[in-house]
Amino acid sequence: MAKVKVTLTKSLIGKKPDQKATVKALGLNKLGSSVEHDVTPQIRGMINKINFMVKVEEV
Template sequence: MAQSLKITLVHSAVASVKKDQTATCRALGLRKIGDVVEQPDNPSIRGMIFKVKHLVDVEEN
């Protein structure tokens, strides 16, 4: 069974954040505070999470 990551947006990705970080949140599927998505655990997703680590909470499933 492949691992997945549960990603929750906990801080606004609009105000006082760089545009590329906002775009990264959108690419992960996060639009509003409180949105939760499940993504596969792979290096590209991990890199995206690292870029916006100050905006999200991550749980391994």
């Protein structure tokens, strides 16, 4: 299964509560933190919801 590396590139200050919850659910904490996830429809949807705040790379 394909994997993606997701990196938080923008601050959570001033963002909507649902966007903050999505970032936390992905496992991202601080600015610049990264996590790897398998590509599933659920993960892809979460990434699309906050695509302006994260950088996504195929692994």
